Amino acid sequence: MALTTSLAGRVRNTSLPKSHSLLPLLEAVVNSLQAIDERFGDSLDQGKLEITIMRSAQDELDLGSASPGRAPLRPIVGFLIRDNGVGFTDENMRSFETLDSDHKVRLGGRGVGRLVWLKAFDRVVIQSAYLNGDDLASRQFRFSVSREVEPLEPPAGFTEPGTIVHLDGFKNDYQKSAPKSGDAIAREIFEHCIWYFLRPGGAPDIVVIDEEVFALRNLMDEFIYSELAPSSIEVKGIRFDLVNLCLKSSSRNVVPRLLWCAANRVVLEENLTAKVPGLFGRLKDEQETEFTYVCYLSSDFLDRHVRADRTAFDLDERIPGTSLMDDLSMEDIRSDVLAEVERLLSAPLARAREEGKHRVNDFVSKRAPRYRPVLARLENLGVTVDPGVKDQELELLLHRSLQRLEADAIAEGQAVFAEVGSTPVEEYEERLGRYLETIQEINQSDLAAYVSRRRVILDLLQKLVRTDDSGTYSREEAVHSLLMPMRTDSNGVGTDASNLWIIDERLAFHDYLASDKTLRSMPITGSTSTTEPDIFATRLVDTPFLTAEGETLPLASIVVIEFKRPMRNDATEGKDPIAQTLEYVKRVRDGGVRTSSGRPIPETAESPAFCYIIADITPTMVARCELANLRKTHDGMGYFGFNEATKAYVEVMSFDRLVNVATERNRAFFDKLGLPSS
Numbered sequence: 001m002a003l004t005t006s007l008a009g010r011v012r013n014t015s016l017p018k019s020h021s022l023l024p025l026l027e028a029v030v031n032s033l034q035a036i037d038e039r040f041g042d043s044l045d046q047g048k049l050e051i052t053i054m055r056s057a058q059d060e061l062d063l064g065s066a067s068p069g070r071a072p073l074r075p076i077v078g079f080l081i082r083d084n085g086v087g088f089t090d091e092n093m094r095s096f097e098t099l100d101s102d103h104k105v106r107l108g109g110r111g112v113g114r115l116v117w118l119k120a121f122d123r124v125v126i127q128s129a130y131l132n133g134d135d136l137a138s139r140q141f142r143f144s145v146s147r148e149v150e151p152l153e154p155p156a157g158f159t160e161p162g163t164i165v166h167l168d169g170f171k172n173d174y175q176k177s178a179p180k181s182g183d184a185i186a187r188e189i190f191e192h193c194i195w196y197f198l199r200p201g202g203a204p205d206i207v208v209i210d211e212e213v214f215a216l217r218n219l220m221d222e223f224i225y226s227e228l229a230p231s232s233i234e235v236k237g238i239r240f241d242l243v244n245l246c247l248k249s250s251s252r253n254v255v256p257r258l259l260w261c262a263a264n265r266v267v268l269e270e271n272l273t274a275k276v277p278g279l280f281g282r283l284k285d286e287q288e289t290e291f292t293y294v295c296y297l298s299s300d301f302l303d304r305h306v307r308a309d310r311t312a313f314d315l316d317e318r319i320p321g322t323s324l325m326d327d328l329s330m331e332d333i334r335s336d337v338l339a340e341v342e343r344l345l346s347a348p349l350a351r352a353r354e355e356g357k358h359r360v361n362d363f364v365s366k367r368a369p370r371y372r373p374v375l376a377r378l379e380n381l382g383v384t385v386d387p388g389v390k391d392q393e394l395e396l397l398l399h400r401s402l403q404r405l406e407a408d409a410i411a412e413g414q415a416v417f418a419e420v421g422s423t424p425v426e427e428y429e430e431r432l433g434r435y436l437e438t439i440q441e442i443n444q445s446d447l448a449a450y451v452s453r454r455r456v457i458l459d460l461l462q463k464l465v466r467t468d469d470s471g472t473y474s475r476e477e478a479v480h481s482l483l484m485p486m487r488t489d490s491n492g493v494g495t496d497a498s499n500l501w502i503i504d505e506r507l508a509f510h511d512y513l514a515s516d517k518t519l520r521s522m523p524i525t526g527s528t529s530t531t532e533p534d535i536f537a538t539r540l541v542d543t544p545f546l547t548a549e550g551e552t553l554p555l556a557s558i559v560v561i562e563f564k565r566p567m568r569n570d571a572t573e574g575k576d577p578i579a580q581t582l583e584y585v586k587r588v589r590d591g592g593v594r595t596s597s598g599r600p601i602p603e604t605a606e607s608p609a610f611c612y613i614i615a616d617i618t619p620t621m622v623a624r625c626e627l628a629n630l631r632k633t634h635d636g637m638g639y640f641g642f643n644e645a646t647k648a649y650v651e652v653m654s655f656d657r658l659v660n661v662a663t664e665r666n667r668a669f670f671d672k673l674g675l676p677s678s
Helices: 007-012 023-040 090-096 113-120 172-177 182-192 194-198 216-223 300-305 330-344 346-366 369-380 391-418 425-464 476-483 577-591 619-627 655-673
Strands: 048-055 076-083 121-132 135-144 148-152 162-170 205-209 213-215 224-227 231-235 238-248 257-262 265-271 290-298 512-515 535-541 555-563 609-614 638-643 648-653
Touching: 007 113, 023 048, 023 076, 023 113, 023 162, 023 182, 048 182, 113 121, 113 135, 113 162, 162 172, 182 194, 182 205, 182 213, 182 216, 182 265, 194 216, 194 238, 194 290, 205 216, 213 216, 216 224, 216 238, 231 330, 238 300, 238 330, 257 300, 290 300, 290 330, 330 346, 346 369, 346 391, 425 476, 425 655, 476 555, 555 577, 577 609, 577 619, 577 648, 648 655
Parallel strands: 048 205, 257 290, 555 609, 609 648
Antiparallel strands: 048 076, 076 162, 121 135, 121 162, 135 148, 205 213, 224 238, 231 238, 238 290, 257 265, 512 535, 535 555, 638 648
């Protein structure tokens, strides 16, 4: 009993990704090239192939086709592919009517190309003339899912063999995903069929007709800068051929690519960026001319393993190392191809790696000194960069590489300490030494990162205290949040969230720290006041933490910080920041002070208190300082003194003094890392 085949079912089960929306056109073009080859043999200069782009006759515009300097185009509704090849002979017609025909198997054909036509188009109309003995015969038929192969009246007008394929009714989903302009479509056809241009004898005359005519032969000069010698590799005894091209660099040709081919067609396109050390976009030759590398990979093996729809290969991406099979995987092939690419491009890649190394060194020296202690180790990890990489991307790459180095160091440390007593002393000491050296460099990197962060924070503070483009100063909340997040305390934020070292390094060593919270809400005081100091802290002093023993509790030190908006000039009675801070001190003392864990601290009316007011020295601020009997600093940018009535040290400093003093304290660290200190 004979089996029957459903065309509708076969089309439905045929895969055609939207990313391959032009594949039906490309299949038709390759069919025409094969027909021309069959007719003319080595006389390919007589062959002609025209691809006409059919657009909607209505006023409808495809807005997705608009580009700078170019108006939107009318939507594409189909393509007309005209060749002067051998035509639809009786043998070719029988093959067309047979699904999965092996008529062109020697050319890599699978007999399913016409199925993808109906996947993306509503119908296909074919007119063809061919030699039947010495006579010129012709035929015409329509091909569709609903009516399959439908004979039509033979066409007139043919004077020689040839075929016209009309792909009609471009389905919306595929039309939207396809290139829009004639220029882009011509380039895609050229790249797909480039093998025909590179082979001995070359390609026939191919043009794409839209609002203008694009000759594909001209693209050879526009695309190709130079040809490297073809090469071949063997992977597990199987031969693969590489056609190596150096394309002229342009806005279109910036990505190095590996094109996996089968049956003289491009099946897969793979981005090679960073897969070979130094291969990032454009390379330079000895004359400093830029080019982009492209490799066309072909093999009888790939011909045999391409899927019927020619959008992928029936190969595993990789085969586990424990597998007993000797099959080839995509990764096996790719690995050997990349090694060959590295050999072919050794000189340009060496130049690119050197430029990338200089880019990293320059960035680390000027912008990210934290990586300097481990830079040599990052290079040993094979970290290479595109010389044109943006600062942000380079920072992320270096950060990921440093994390990898830290992870490797942790694993190495575990292995080293696991070998104690089981490895000869000399070998163990050598391995331990290498491990400790790595750890030391990572620790230096962490310290450099901390110092670099301080430089960045000071730069941000300097910007906040200046006027913006409209001449307005930042509000005090902005400065406050930079030094300490608002409405939080030390029980809710990490130590890195606070930048109070700008005011006083000792504020890093606090027992409790609160920002913009009421006195009543603080666990360290029994005050019922609802007033909110900008920043309030207690330090435990007198008895060092590390030597405190038994139930002995140290004396509490109180710190109050107030911020005022830059250049604010309203410090009058009732709005006096000096009086405000001293009042906070008094209320805390009256309510009693406890440790952050709630333990009582011996009561004293003279617990040390430090009040800092961060405000510009405006006329009204000067008046309040003089009224409080404070002394002017030597630079005239602040006031300080001891308030006898409240037993509190008071310091008023301008924003400029705040930045200057903090910078001076850190200058030695900045200079050591090569960071600007002013």
